[in-house]
Amino acid sequence: MKLLNTNLSPFASRVRLAIHAKSLPVEIAPAGMWLPNGQKSPDYLALNPIGKVPTLILDDGSALPESDTIVEYLADAFPQAGLRPARPQDAARGRLLARIFEQYVMAPGWSGLIGQLFAPSRDEAVVDATLAKIHEGLRHLSHFMTDEPFAVGDTITTADCALIPFLTFQNRLARFHGKNDPSAEHPRIAAYLDRVGRDPVVQTLLGEMRDGLVGSRLAMLLQPDERA
Numbered sequence: 361m362k363l364l365n366t367n368l369s370p371f372a373s374r375v376r377l378a379i380h381a382k383s384l385p386v387e388i389a390p391a392g393m394w395l396p397n398g399q400k401s402p403d404y405l406a407l408n409p410i411g412k413v414p415t416l417i418l419d420d421g422s423a424l425p426e427s428d429t430i431v432e433y434l435a436d437a438f439p440q441a442g443l444r445p446a447r448p449q450d451a452a453r454g455r456l457l458a459r460i461f462e463q464y465v466m467a468p469g470w471s472g473l474i475g476q477l478f479a480p481s482r483d484e485a486v487v488d489a490t491l492a493k494i495h496e497g498l499r500h501l502s503h504f505m506t507d508e509p510f511a512v513g514d515t516i517t518t519a520d521c522a523l524i525p526f527l528t529f530q531n532r533l534a535r536f537h538g539k540n541d542p543s544a545e546h547p548r549i550a551a552y553l554d555r556v557g558r559d560p561v562v563q564t565l566l567g568e569m570r571d572g573l574v575g576s577r578l579a580m581l582l583q584p585d586e587r588a
């Protein structure tokens with residue numbers, strides 16, 4: 361199996377966290393280097409016409425796009441790895457946490473913040489309105505989070521694979537716009553990020569995401585002390 365990857369992508373990072381945390385036998389290949397012209401090349405689009413990263417190439421050569429689907433596939437393909445909690449109610453809460461983030465935080469929030477990255481001048485009203493939606497979604501997320509070591513239980517599961525890269529990337533977006541980390545305003549989420557940030561595998565992932573930004577078109581998301 362081969363993951364067509366870009367390190368800075370929070371979506372590809374979702375899959376890499378699953379691979380790293382469970383030492384899954386999946387080769388990680390740069391989407392932009394493996395194929396000429398990267399993810400918009402005819403070859404890549406033939407595999408994944410959506411043209412987004414990541415894509416997982418299965419052993420039979422077929423292509424699986426979409427980070428949530430890929431992680432769920434890995435959980436099914438390697439059941440012994442424990443990517444999905446064993447108890448149905450725990451597995452459901454894990455899916456719920458990832459879904460709340462995608463549906464009620466990312467969907468109403470990210471296009472506004474990302475669009476403003478490239479705007480000739482920042483529209484504060486758009487940024488503030490977008491952040492208000494993000495905070496509403498984070499309040500919903502917070503409601504269903506617990507004080508367990510990871511999102512569900514004491515090991516990394518599919519929910520962490522979504523929440524850790526997404527929350528971290530979102531904090532970078534808000535910082536670029538001169539705002540506080542959205543996660544910092546939600547104590548349960550802030551405590552979660554603090555806890556998981558001490559895990560060596562998570563540290564590796566966050567380092568990869570940071571390094572992936574260097575020299576990229578999103579390099580403006582690096583903090584001044586990360587640019588050296």
Ligand SMILES: N[C@@H](CCC(=O)N[C@@H](CS)C(=O)NCC(=O)O)C(=O)O
Pocket residue numbers: 368369370371372399411412413414425426427428
């Ligand atoms: N829903 C997709 C989103 C993937 C996505 O948006 N990837 C970005 C990289 S962070 C991308 O490939 N963007 C290029 C584009 O949209 O043309 C997933 O979960 O995998």
